[in-house]
Amino acid sequence: MFATTPLRVVAVSAGLSQPSSTRLLADRLAAATRERLTAEQDRAGRDDRDVEVRVIELRDLAVDIANHLVSGFPSAGLREAIDAVTEADGLIAVTPVFTASYSGLFKSFFDLIDHTALTGKPVVIAATGGTARHSLVLEHALRPLFAYLRAVTVPTSVYAASEDWGSSGDEYTEGLPSRIRRAGGELASAVLGRTVSGASRAPGLDDGEDAVVPFEQQLADLRLD
Amino acid sequence: MQFGIFTVGDVTTDPTTGRTPTENERIKATLAIAQKAEEVGLDVFATGEHHNPPFVPSSPTTTLGYIAARTENLILSTSTTLITTNDPVKIAEDYATLQHLADGRVDLMMGRGNTGPVYPWFGKDIRQGIPMAIENYALLHKLWREDVVDWEGKFRTPLQSFTATPRPLDGVPPFVWHGSIRSPEIAEQAAYYGDGFFHNNIFWPMEHTRKMVDLYRRRYAHYGHGTAEQAIVGLGGQVFMRKNSQDAVREFRPYFDNAPVYGHGPSLEDFTRETPLTVGSPQEVIERTLTFRDAVGDYQRQLFLMDHAGLPLKTVLEQLDILGEEVVPVLRKEFANLRPAGVPESAPVHPAVAAARVSGKES
Numbered sequence: 273m274f275a276t277t278p279l280r281v282v283a284v285s286a287g288l289s290q291p292s293s294t295r296l297l298a299d300r301l302a303a304a305t306r307e308r309l310t311a312e313q314d315r316a317g318r319d320d321r322d323v324e325v326r327v328i329e330l331r332d333l334a335v336d337i338a339n340h341l342v343s344g345f346p347s348a349g350l351r352e353a354i355d356a357v358t359e360a361d362g363l364i365a366v367t368p369v370f371t372a373s374y375s376g377l378f379k380s381f382f383d384l385i386d387h388t389a390l391t392g393k394p395v396v397i398a399a400t401g402g403t404a405r406h407s408l409v410l411e412h413a414l415r416p417l418f419a420y421l422r423a424v425t426v427p428t429s430v431y432a433a434s435e436d437w438g439s440s441g442d443e444y445t446e447g448l449p450s451r452i453r454r455a456g457g458e459l460a461s462a463v464l465g466r467t468v469s470g471a472s473r474a475p476g477l478d479d480g481e482d483a484v485v486p487f488e489q490q491l492a493d494l495r496l497d
Numbered sequence: 498m499q500f501g502i503f504t505v506g507d508v509t510t511d512p513t514t515g516r517t518p519t520e521n522e523r524i525k526a527t528l529a530i531a532q533k534a535e536e537v538g539l540d541v542f543a544t545g546e547h548h549n550p551p552f553v554p555s556s557p558t559t560t561l562g563y564i565a566a567r568t569e570n571l572i573l574s575t576s577t578t579l580i581t582t583n584d585p586v587k588i589a590e591d592y593a594t595l596q597h598l599a600d601g602r603v604d605l606m607m608g609r610g611n612t613g614p615v616y617p618w619f620g621k622d623i624r625q626g627i628p629m630a631i632e633n634y635a636l637l638h639k640l641w642r643e644d645v646v647d648w649e650g651k652f653r654t655p656l657q658s659f660t661a662t663p664r665p666l667d668g669v670p671p672f673v674w675h676g677s678i679r680s681p682e683i684a685e686q687a688a689y690y691g692d693g694f695f696h697n698n699i700f701w702p703m704e705h706t707r708k709m710v711d712l713y714r715r716r717y718a719h720y721g722h723g724t725a726e727q728a729i730v731g732l733g734g735q736v737f738m739r740k741n742s743q744d745a746v747r748e749f750r751p752y753f754d755n756a757p758v759y760g761h762g763p764s765l766e767d768f769t770r771e772t773p774l775t776v777g778s779p780q781e782v783i784e785r786t787l788t789f790r791d792a793v794g795d796y797q798r799q800l801f802l803m804d805h806a807g808l809p810l811k812t813v814l815e816q817l818d819i820l821g822e823e824v825v826p827v828l829r830k831e832f833a834n835l836r837p838a839g840v841p842e843s844a845p846v847h848p849a850v851a852a853a854r855v856s857g858k859e860s
Contacts, residue, residue, distance in 0.1 A: 342762030345701045347771065476681075477708045481715055483681045487689035490682065494632050494651060 278322040279463060281305050282356050283364035286330045286378035287400070294400045297432050297452075298327055298366040301396055304456025305362060305463075312460055328353050330377050337380050346384065358389040362396075362463040363423070365414065369401035373413045382417065386476075391422040394462035396455045398430040407431035426458035498832045499843045500825045501541025502534055502817070503576035503733060503800040506554035509807035512755040517807075523553050524560070526810045530803070531564045533814050535571040537821025540843075543574035543606065543800055548582075548615050551757075558591040565599035572846070573599055576697075576733075576800065577608025577676045581626055582619035584653060585633040589640040589661040596666045601847030606674035606695055606731075607634055609683075625652070627682050634675075638690065641670035672845045674731055677709070684709055688716030693729035693844050696793075699802060700759060702771050703792050706732065710793040726837070729844050731798035732789055735774045738819045742777040748812075749776050756806035779823040786828055795836045797844045799828070 283302045287294025302325045309323045330337070336350040346354060357363060367378035397414040401407070410429040418425045430451050441447030446454070476483055491497045504527060510517040518526065531542040542564060544554045554560060561573040573595065578588060588605075596603045609626045610616075616623040632650045639646055640661040648656040665671065674693035677683035678701060687694040694713040696706045710730055717728035737752075739745035746765065753765045753776075768774050775785040786799065801820065804813045836842065846854075 339763040339767070343700065343759045343768070345705070345771070347763075347767070477679070477705070477712065480708075480712060481719075484685045484712065484716065485682065487685050487720075490628075490631050490685070491635065494628055494635075496632060496635050496650065 276319065276321045278324040279309055279361045280356075280359065281309070281323060281325045281362045281364065281459075281463070282360035283325070283327045283366065284330065284357060284378075284381065285327060286367040286375050286381070288331055288368065288375070288377070290331075292331075292368075293432065293434070293437065294366050294368050295327070295329065296437075297398055297400055297430065298364055300449075300452050301364045301366070301398055301430065301456055301459075302327060304452050305364065305396070305459045306456075308453075308457045308460035309463060312464055316464075326356060328356065330381050333381070334377055337377065337384065340384055341380060350384075354385055358385065360393065361466065362394045362459050363390070364396045364398065364459070365418070366398040366400070367414070369399050369406040369409045372406070373409060374399070374417070379417075382421070385421075387421060389421075390418070392466070393423045394459055394466065395423045395425045396428070396430070396459045397425055398432070398455070400432045402434050404431070404433040404435070407433070424462060426455060426462055428455040428458050430455050498796070498829060498836075499540040499572070499798045500820075500828065501539045501543065501572070501574075501798070501800050502530070502803050502820075503543040503545070503574075504530065504554070504804050505545045505802070506547060506552050507757055507805050508551040508553060509757060509805065510755075511807040511809055512751045514809075520553050526804070526813070527554070527560060528563060528567070529810060530813055530817065531571065532567055533817045534821075535568040537817050537825075539571070539817075539821055539825065541572045541574055541798065541800060543576040545576050546579050546610075547612065548618065549612055558595045561595055561603075562598055565595065565602065568602075570602070572602050572604060572850070574603070574674075575605045576695075577606045577610075579610045579615070580607040580633050580637070581609045581629045582615055582621050583633075585637040586640065586653075586656075586659075586661060589637055590663075592671055593641070593661065593663050593665050596671055596847070597663055600853070601666050601669075601849035603847070604672040604674065604844065606676045606693075608676045609680075621652075627680065628652075630683065631686060634673075634686065634690075638670075638673075641665050666847065667849060669847055671847070674729075674844070679705070679709070681709075681712055684713035685716055688713050688722075688728070689720055691717065691720065691722035693731055693797070695731035695733070695798070695800075697733040698773050698789070699733050699735050700772065703773055703789070706773075707792040710796075714794070724839075726794060726840050729798075729841060730793055730796035731800065731844070732793065732796060733773075733800050733802060734786060734789070735802045736782045736785075736816075736820070736824075737776045738779050738782055738816060738824070740778060742781060745776050745778065752806040752808055760806070779819055782824050783827050783831070786824075787831055790832065790835065795832070795840045797841055 283298040285295045285298040306323045313320045336347040340346045367374040436448040508523045534542045544557050546557050646659045674695040675683050675687035676695040698706045714725035714728045718725040737749040775782050
């Protein structure tokens with residue numbers, strides 16, 4: 273038997289209040305994803321890979337994020353959070369809606385992630401807001417952001433308005449729990465269907481000599497060899 | 498080991514007085530600082546090159562030529578010379594001339610610059626930054642080593658039967674460093690030529706500097722210039738000192754808090770913990786600087802940034818006194834004791850400089 277690495281699901285929550293409905297939605301999505309990851313592996317009769325879920329609260333990193341923007345390098349804690357996101361097998365990204373878009377804190381965090389670091393990564397996007405009128409923020413703001421980052425965003429995005437926490441849907445609309453389950457299922461399928469797990473970033477300084485294009489090649493590209 | 502200072506040449510308001518020096522004052526202060534560096538026994542003075550306010554050093558060889566005439570031992574260098582937007586032919590001419598004026602006391606550091614608009618202002622495309630650094634340096638390297646050059650590249654007009662004049666002093670080109678904060682391509686370039694690699698080591702954590710230097714060392718060995726330990730490494734650093742640590746912190750804090758680049762960001766305490774900045778007593782600076790060696794191995798040049806963020810000239814000169822009298826003599830001894838045989842003591846100096854030093858010691 274080979275020891276297998278766990279499947280890592282990371283949820284990023286940009287909620288600011290404590291307790292926060294954004295965090296609540298992140299937790300619910302993470303739980304739904306874990307449940308489906310376990311169930312799908314059982315069904316396929318595979319040896320289960322453990323599922324590790326981690327929630328990153330951007331509120332705790334707000335000052336570090338601002339300092340990174342100003343100074344150009346991350347604190348140790350922020351570095352660790354960025355690494356967790358880039359190395360995750362599946363990502364859940366949840367923001368409150370502020371002024372018709374994702375919050376500034378949410379955007380600032382993703383601004384600090386290398387633009388190639390999320391390539392091919394399965395992502396669920398989700399948002400919270402006071403009224404359902406903002407729900408298309410997911411489609412006109414978050415989905416293009418992750419498209420730019422070349423992530424694989426699953427079809428179902430989850431918007432939770434205040435009223436969703438106290439209602440169960442109607443004949444036209446599924447309730448919040450079933451939307452969360454659907455998104456979690458899509459993310460689980462995408463994670464398990466991925467051929468390469470973990471980070472898919474471009475080679476960097478951490479890869480040592482593998483990161484360098486040999487100088488002869490650099491000269492040849494300029495036809496100076 | 499060579500010790501010295503490097504300047505960015507920023508004109509910055511002193512946050513404690515609200516006074517901003519004129520450009521003339523800043524330029525004259527730079528000259529005074531360089532001459533002080535020689536007086537207190539430092540080895541190197543390096544100036545940056547910028548083409549936008551609030552910086553004054555747009556014409557480094559003019560300034561270095563003046564300093565050459567007013568000093569006898571100081572090695573004049575740059576931090577950095579823009580290999581992207583300058584014509585490599587002009588760099589070859591300017592620095593060969595400076596080499597003659599200074600009797601060989603010249604080396605220089607290639608860099609790509611950090612100000613986006615400088616590229617378009619000089620008719621260049623910033624997206625071609627690395628290819629330009631590679632091609633332009635390949636030409637500069639050739640111009641200093643071959644008397645008659647035929648050349649065709651992507652970034653400048655071709656040359657047929659071109660001779661850059663004056664030829665390097667005694668036929669020996671100035672030693673070249675390549676500076677980069679985070680581009681592995683530049684570490685690779687330095688290694689390929691067997692040139693020096695310099696990390697500015699100011700804004701980023703030491704761990705990052707270590708990775709860049711480590712890459713350069715391994716590639717230096719790969720290209721057969723010597724062992725990884727023999728590669729020529731330079732580091733920056735940033736210090737502010739007073740006899741008592743608390744006085745240093747108290748005096749430097751307003752300059753730190755309002756400094757260009759990192760001001761209004763992390764606290765002084767966070768920044769000193771996470772980056773090589775040291776604010777404290779001379780002994781603390783000695784101890785911190787010795788830890789650089791633990792990270793990158795035995796290295797050949799240490800430059801300190803001393804004159805930025807609006808610090809008044811008087812303070813900078815006091816800092817240089819402390820650096821030259823209390824810090825560098827101890828570091829010289831400590832680094833020399835730690836350095837194994839076979840690892841170069843310093844970056845290569847011009848034979849004329851080496852000869853002058855030998856005769857100076859004998860007389």
